[in-house]
Amino acid sequence: MPLPEKPIPDLERDAGGGLMHRRTFLAGGALAVGASAVAGLPSQASAQGAIGPDQPLWMKTPGAPFRGYGLPSRFEEGVARHILQPYGELSPGAGVSMTPLQAMHGTITPNGLHFNRSHNGVPDIDPDGHKLLIHGLVDRPLMFTMDQLMRYPTVTRTLFIECSGNSFFNSNLFPEAMQVPVGMIHGLVSAAEWTGIPLAILLDEAGIKGEAKWILAEGADAAGMSRSVPIAKCLDDAMIAIYQNGERVRPEQGYPMRLLLPGYEGNMSVKWLRRIKLTDAPTHTKDETSKYTELQPDGKSRQFTYAMDVKSTITRPATGLAMQGPGLYEVTGLAWSGNGSISKVEVSADGGQSWAEAALEGPVLPHALVRFRLPWQWDGGPVVLQSRAHDTAGNIQPNRSDWSRQYAAGQLYHCNAIQSWSIAADGEIKNVYS
Numbered sequence: 307m308p309l310p311e312k313p314i315p316d317l318e319r320d321a322g323g324g325l326m327h328r329r330t331f332l333a334g335g336a337l338a339v340g341a342s343a344v345a346g347l348p349s350q351a352s353a354q355g356a357i358g359p360d361q362p363l364w365m366k367t368p369g370a371p372f373r374g375y376g377l378p379s380r381f382e383e384g385v386a387r388h389i390l391q392p393y394g395e396l397s398p399g400a401g402v403s404m405t406p407l408q409a410m411h412g413t414i415t416p417n418g419l420h421f422n423r424s425h426n427g428v429p430d431i432d433p434d435g436h437k438l439l440i441h442g443l444v445d446r447p448l449m450f451t452m453d454q455l456m457r458y459p460t461v462t463r464t465l466f467i468e469c470s471g472n473s474f475f476n477s478n479l480f481p482e483a484m485q486v487p488v489g490m491i492h493g494l495v496s497a498a499e500w501t502g503i504p505l506a507i508l509l510d511e512a513g514i515k516g517e518a519k520w521i522l523a524e525g526a527d528a529a530g531m532s533r534s535v536p537i538a539k540c541l542d543d544a545m546i547a548i549y550q551n552g553e554r555v556r557p558e559q560g561y562p563m564r565l566l567l568p569g570y571e572g573n574m575s576v577k578w579l580r581r582i583k584l585t586d587a588p589t590h591t592k593d594e595t596s597k598y599t600e601l602q603p604d605g606k607s608r609q610f611t612y613a614m615d616v617k618s619t620i621t622r623p624a625t626g627l628a629m630q631g632p633g634l635y636e637v638t639g640l641a642w643s644g645n646g647s648i649s650k651v652e653v654s655a656d657g658g659q660s661w662a663e664a665a666l667e668g669p670v671l672p673h674a675l676v677r678f679r680l681p682w683q684w685d686g687g688p689v690v691l692q693s694r695a696h697d698t699a700g701n702i703q704p705n706r707s708d709w710s711r712q713y714a715a716g717q718l719y720h721c722n723a724i725q726s727w728s729i730a731a732d733g734e735i736k737n738v739y740s
């Protein structure tokens with residue numbers, strides 16, 4: 307165990323509401339969390355009765371045989387995406403399924419729990435019948451089969467994708483705070499290790515004409531979703547992703563290939579990518595005019611808002627979970643920024659009056675999810691927990707009223723407002739506005 311730089315006395319308080327210094331756990335000492343003490347345990351036996359007739363069943367019979375593709379334990383069946391279909395049976399493939407953040411740890415989203423935002427369902431694409439076309443303002447239009455594409459060099463990067471509609475339950479669309487699990491509020495963000503071909507390599511082969519300033523990227527789904535992307539991003543870190551956490555991209559994420567634009571609003575990372583057209587100006591598709599713009603109080607809309615702003619949320623304790631009585635807890639959550647890396651996360655247990663700096667679990671990667679942690683001694687009284695993220699570009703996550711003030715009523719995109727959880731004396735955790 308690494309030693310702290312300087313000894314920290316047990317239970318050193320760092321801010322109000324029982325928040326302790328971020329290295330308190332590392333400093334050791336008599337920190338009792340919540341395990342039940344076992345009295346009079348014989349030194350040779352385990353608490354589960356390793357010796358004797360009350361051995362559990364799974365120690366008495368052989369385990370299950372091998373299987374080709376592994377699945378989680380059947381006892382984890384309840385861990386599933388939250389599905390919202392705003393148009394019901396009329397259009398069951400239009401809507402979202404959200405990552406259950408309250409049930410997860412670490413910073414990588416398992417592929418089966420990656421959020422899915424689709425405008426008209428998940429197409430069932432046979433990779434042998436799918437091609438990628440690059441045309442428009444290029445010297446040589448190119449058409450790639452999947453097999454041809456697989457011969458190009460790849461890069462692998464851990465990246466988040468966040469829908470710009472994420473956190474709409476915390477936006478000014480809802481005047482009253484909804485009581486739903488944290489995954490239903492903030493679960494339109496997920497992260498994976500993505501492997502793909504740098505888009506710059508393919509554009510270079512096609513030969514970019516001088517007038518080309520934008521691309522149009524189009525999907526092969528029934529929504530024909532398409533977006534304009536500035537050429538600078540395409541030549542910087544854009545990739546055509548083919549692998550997700552080591553296996554082929556899941557159908558929900560764009561099988562057999564998707565555009566992936568690190569840090570940019572999820573909508574621009576066009577799934578089921580079939581066509582890239584180089585253009586001298588943005589195309590102004592339906593997906594960047596009627597939608598994915600932000601109405602401001604003066605009646606003007608912001609268009610082409612690319613990077614997702616600095617943001618964080620506590621995922622434990624959070625709605626969808628229950629407290630187990632007063633005592634020592636670890637407050638933990640996720641932070642991310644489309645404008646670089648997370649530089650700091652602060653936590654408040656008194657509704658924002660005082661803040662303590664959380665520990666960040668490294669490596670802190672740009673455009674990836676970062677896990678933060680802070681020990682907290684809950685005295686059993688009512689508290690309001692919040693987290694506030696900072697990024698390397700100097701941005702600080704705003705509180706909800708400052709965020710709301712930038713937009714017209716009902717504007718829900720790009721909500722990066724601070725999330726507040728109230729914890730009552732009886733342990734109930736609620737979503738609150740403060």
Ligand SMILES: Nc1nc2c(c(=O)[nH]1)N[C@H]1C(S)=C(S)[C@@H](COP(=O)(O)O)O[C@H]1N2
Pocket residue numbers: 420421422423424425426467468469470524525526527529530531532558559560571572573574575576577578
């Ligand atoms: N072709 C196509 N691409 C698409 C979409 C779509 O409906 N069709 N949805 C977009 C939106 S709004 C988001 S937030 C991301 C979501 O990616 P995910 O479903 O892999 O999480 O994909 C984007 N790419």
Ligand SMILES: [Mo]
Pocket residue numbers: 423468469470471572573
């Ligand atoms: Mo989205």
